[in-house]
Amino acid sequence: MAFDVAIFGALALSPGDMKAWRRVVVDPTQYRVIARVFPGSPDLEPSAVGTLIKALPAAGGYDLFRIEPDDGMYSVRGQFAERPFRKHARQLAALFMSAAQVDIRGDVYFLGKGVREGYAVQLSGGRPTLAMLGTEEIERRSRDPMLDAISDHFRVAPKSTPPRPPAPSVPAPSRRPLLRFPRAAGAPVDPDDTGE
Numbered sequence: 001m002a003f004d005v006a007i008f009g010a011l012a013l014s015p016g017d018m019k020a021w022r023r024v025v026v027d028p029t030q031y032r033v034i035a036r037v038f039p040g041s042p043d044l045e046p047s048a049v050g051t052l053i054k055a056l057p058a059a060g061g062y063d064l065f066r067i068e069p070d071d072g073m074y075s076v077r078g079q080f081a082e083r084p085f086r087k088h089a090r091q092l093a094a095l096f097m098s099a100a101q102v103d104i105r106g107d108v109y110f111l112g113k114g115v116r117e118g119y120a121v122q123l124s125g126g127r128p129t130l131a132m133l134g135t136e137e138i139e140r141r142s143r144d145p146m147l148d149a150i151s152d153h154f155r156v157a158p159k160s161t162p163p164r165p166p167a168p169s170v171p172a173p174s175r176r177p178l179l180r181f182p183r184a185a186g187a188p189v190d191p192d193d194t195g196e
Contacts, residue, residue, distance in 0.1 A: 007078035009108030022050035028090035
């Protein structure tokens with residue numbers, strides 16, 4: 001079964017950091033952990049970050065891969081089809097791990113839609129980390145509101161509310177009323193009186 005992969009996260013960097021990062025050469029073979037996490041993915045040719053940022057949108061099959069300023073941070077948003085993700089997984093991981101070379105901090109996640117597959121690149125100063133996500137973390141990340149900005153395929157479920165109880169059934173009107181009030185004070189009530 002083919003699936004899509006959402007790529008999302010936030011990076012803390014200045015415009016100067018972005019300029020320096022664009023010049024960094026991305027080489028997945030520099031990080032041994034990448035080969036362990038993505039054993040079936042090929043090592044693609046080293047490329048500069050600036051070149052990859054321009055090439056990756058078309059490579060993913062959805063023309064959706066962006067790193068854009070967003071309220072003092074940079075948002076990462078992307079979507080890849082399964083086959084292109086498998087081909088570029090090492091390159092994508094190395095792209096974000098290379099950000100540590102210019103002291104960029106943040107987290108980026110790769111999350112499969114409809115499958116229990118997810119990965120995290122964490123940049124918290126020092127050496128970057130790449131890890132497979134466990135089931136609980138995948139569940140938590142699948143509810144991240146950032147997924148809404150990626151595509152209609154990755155909508156966060158709305159808050160659920162219990163259904164309204166059914167309306168009480170109203171008995172069908174009968175010819176005889178259940179209660180009959182006297183028409184005048186002190187007048188006797190005829191139980192067979194239908195009011196006609």
